[in-house]
Amino acid sequence: MNDWDVIVVGGGNAGYSAALSARNSGAKKVLIVEKSRQSNDYRGGNSYFTAGAFRTVFDGLSDLLPMLHELDDETASLIDMEPYTSQQFYDDVMRVTSGRADPSLTHLLVSKSRPTITWLHQLGIRFRLSFHRQAYKVQGRYKFWGGMVLSTVDGGKGLMNQWEQAASACGIHIQYGTQCVGLFVDSTCGKVTGIQVVCQDPKSSTLLQCTGGIILACGGFEASASLRAQYLGPSWELAHVRGSPYNTGDGLVMAQRDCQAASAGGWSSCHSTCWDLNTSPHRGHQELTNQFTKSGYPLGLMLNCDGLRFVDEGMDFRNYTYAFFGKEILKQPGGVAYQVYDSRVLDWLRKEEYGDDVVEKVVAYTLEDLAEKLTLTDQDESGAQGNRKQQGVLRNKQQFIRTIQQYNKCVYAHRQLVPHLTWDPAVKDGLSTQSSVSELAIPKSNWSLPLDKPPYVAVKVTTGITFTFGGLAIDPQTSNVLNTSGAPVEGLWACGEMVGGVFYENYPGGSGLMLGAITGRNAGIHAAKASRKRQLPSGKL
Known part of the structure; x- marks a missing residue:
């Protein structure tokens, strides 16, 4: 018919x-x-x-x-x-x-x-x-x-x-x-x-x-x-x-x-999002589907391969920022970024997105060791030294460490001025990096916790496009x-x-x-x- x-x-x-x-x-x-x-x-x-x-x-x-x-x-x-x-x-x-x-x-x-x-x-x-x-x-x-x-x-x-x-x-x-x-x-x-x-x-x-x-x-x-x-x-x-x-x-x-x-x-x-780097560029995964989204960034920091932050992770709730932040990752060197967390927030990350069976994590007990691990290239399956995966390799260890240390300094300075504020991921809690004592060129406007309590975890992300x-x-x-x-x-x-x-x-x-x-x-x-x-x-x- x-x-x-x-x-x-x-x-x-x-x-x-x-x-x-x-x-x-x-x-x-x-x-x-x-x-x-x-x-x-x-x-x-x-x-x-x-x-x-x-x-x-x-x-x-x-x-x-x-x-x-x-x-x-x-x-x-x-x-x-x-x-x-x-x-x-x-x-x-x-x-x-x-x-x-x-x-x-x-x-x-x-x-x-x-x-x-x-x-x-x-x-x-x-x-x-x-x-x-x-x-x-x-x-x-x-x-x-x-x-x-x-x-x-x-x-x-x-x-x-x-x-x-x-x-x-x-x-x-x-x-x-x-x-x-x-x-x-x-x-x-x-x-x-x-x-x-x-x-x-x-x-x-x-x-x-x-x-x-x-x-x-x-x-x-x-x-x-x-x-x-x-x-x-x-x-x-x-x-x-x-x-x-x-x-x-x-x-x-x-x-x-x-x-x-x-x-x-x-x-x-378009609509895009922070997406697991270790995915097919051409199609989604039929079983894990949306689990490759990495939307926990308001709880931590995002840095590029030069060790610099490029967005205000706490600008707004996740569901108002992820479609925009996904595009910003593509503008970074290699189209890659690292989401970095410490032990304070690991239990708050969604298991369906950050479970050990879903995402590859880089774990370290010092920032120096974390930076070092992010500079390593991955050998191919044959173990050959000549053919290595370069995407997602940190290019500036020192800047990576400095960025996080400066962030921590600003978080502590803000905390001293507003000790009455309480961290609360369900509201815009006002915990910021900006104060009369010190501030960052790119602020983190809410949910700013110090990132200095090991173990540290980094996840490599890229831009995942959803619809135009x-x-x-x-x-x-x-x-x-x-x-x-x-x-x-x-x-x-x-x-x-x-x-x-x-x-x-x-x-x-x-x-x-x-x-x-x-x-x-x-x-x-x-x-x-x-x-x-x-x-x-x-x-x-």
């Missing part, structure tokens, strides 16, 4: 949101075209590799309790959770994007976040509180911070398993191993009525047609080294791909080429793609990472999956409506 009511290109969170929405809005024949093969674990796009975090407006713990799994009454009684208001959410988006976010799209993201969470829950998506990433247990109480508290059970893996179950239950067809290579536009009316696809098994090229239209949900261009270099700039071809190897910008290229779709958003910026911020311009209310004249492209919608206009340079954690579900739901509703309109006699809806 090649005649459908609605065709969705891409089988991630946004694509399934669109498909389920279209099916529940009256589209009887809904197809998801998925580039990956069913037999491998790269299906689900980047959504599979996430922690499953959804940022939403909520009115305290009681508002979320009806949809929470894995929460017992005893644990619930130990939780401190402030409401997260619409104004806070809106302000957070505007703050981290320096006011560049499109107001209409941002309002859509904020206003539809909580209703969409309820809709997802009704479809079978299971949520839990994100204790492991967004809370610290301080003085016997769980304190959530940064406005983001929800994640899906079993993270991105669980999210995609639940989506597949929901799609199967309502009869949505998924065609794997199928790459969309072009949009078919009816020359008589300018409407998008189908897609040209290349199927892998057996190898063939086919035109798939639909009455309602096409929903593009096939992600950005983060897995294309050439497009990264073209749009993001020099060295970006060296970034490590955190997730799917299939997000190569196909949908963006097709929409612009075949429909003159308008672009929007930060095409020279540039995308297509859409009508916020319908997700209908707009062309370069500002008019809707009939029969074409976009959702998820395909949509540009909200994120620039940075983004608030958890808002990507949330925007994908919202825009996907809108696209499905309106594509189904278009399909019904085509099928009914003229003038009857």
Whole structure:
């Protein structure tokens, strides 16, 4: 069968949101075209590799309790959770994007976040509180911070398993191993009525047609080294791909080429993070997925290969800085940095990211020994002396030691002036390096503890790219793609990472999956409506 009511290109969170929405809005024949093969674990796009975090407006713990799994009454009684208001959410988006976010799209993201969470829950998506990433247990109480508290059970893996179950239950067809290579536009009316696809098994090229239209949900261009270099700039071809190897910008290229779709958003910026250096540059790991993220930097320091700090590790909560700091690592020599901790904070590091079975640690009992170990190159597996791994080698031991010693001096000076302040990773505690006595050129504004209690641990990190911020311009209310004249492209919608206009340079954690579900739901509703309109006699809806 090649005649459908609605065709969705891409089988991630946004694509399934669109498909389920279209099916529940009256589209009887809904197809998801998925580039990956069913037999491998790269299906689900980047959504599979996430922690499953959804940022939403909520009115305290009681508002979320009806949809929470894995929460017992005893644990619930130990939780401190402030409401997260619409104004806070809106302000957070505007703050981290320096006011560049499109107001209409941002309002859509904020206003539809909580209703969409309820809709997802009704479809079978299971949520839990994100204790492991967004809370610290301080003085016997769980304190959530940064406005983001929800994640899906079993993270991105669980999210995609639940989506597949929901799609199967309502009869949505998924065609794997199928790459969309072009949009078919009816020359008589300018409407998008189908897609040209290349199927892998057996190898063939086919035109798939639909009455309602096409929903593009096939992600950005983060897995294309050439497009990264073209749009993001020099060295970006060296970034490590955190997730799917299939997000190569196909949908963006097709929409612009075949429909003159308008672009929007930060095409020279992206979501990235501190990522384990010892990973494949080209694709994520199907089992460990998001565990290669190294987000503990607010508890320690980050230094480059010249032994210098380059960011304010305590500038803000992790979920407001990691997408920005990831890019800063790529600007450092070799695109590498060291996260350095001492014994004061080792137990506070997330085990899923810093466990001995997840990350390679460099351990020493003096700063001098730590610096020495970081200057050593790794022999290859044969033990040959001539072929050595140079990436991640410290180039200036003395500067590395001086940087940490100067940091410690400033921390102690600040402590003497404000002895009443208490270290608390769940709030911006004000423990800083800056005082009237001494200060650093690059401060650490919060959570500044001395780094002088051995053992010392260093972890090598690089830039891991998650998704690109540039995308297509859409009508916020319908997700209908707009062309370069500002008019809707009939029969074409976009959702998820395909949509540009909200994120620039940075983004608030958890808002990507949330925007994908919202825009996907809108696209499905309106594509189904278009399909019904085509099928009914003229003038009857």
